[in-house]
Amino acid sequence: MGQDNCKPQPGDLIEIFRPLYQHWALYVGNGYVIHVTGKAYEASSILLSSSSIRATRAKVKKELLKDVVGNHRWRVNNKYDSSCTPFPVKEIIRRAELCIDREVPYNVLNSNCEHFVTMLRYGEGVSDQVSKAATGSAAAAVGSIILAGAALVGMALSESTSRR
Secondary structure, rough: OEEEEEOOOOOOOOEEEOOEEEEEEEEEOEEEEEEEEEEHHHHHHHOOHHHOOOOOEEEEEEEHHHHHHOOOEEOOOOOOOOOOOOOOOOHHOOOHHOOOOEEEEEEEEOOHHHHHHHHHHHHOOHHHHHHHHHHOHHHHHHHHHHHHHHHHHHHHHHHHHOOO
């Protein structure tokens, strides 16, 4: 269940504490979040097997926060606000709503749920989960995360724009 002390505002990042990983969603108001989900996503996030590292597809959904959270703990966590400037709330919501029901690339290392929501809020896909787990050059990891996040949201946004 949600914590009583969490009062999300539209555009906030929601961190959900699941076994072995944190799931991320974007709060859009009226009790709803937009997030990346699906069977392929859930399996790869939980198992983190070698097959999860290869790119697959996931779906962007708008669902009630309480349904996404289930019995897990959650919190508002706009942790990158000190280092990244968020878009205006209306722009964050507009970008997120353009992605609803789209299939997007999913890869646990560079196109995961945290990359997705940070790309919507900041225009830059970032994932501390990946950064902490990654080995090798930090600069290379950050560069690939930014490029992958940009591709993920850019693809969804361009598909919706071309269908107008």
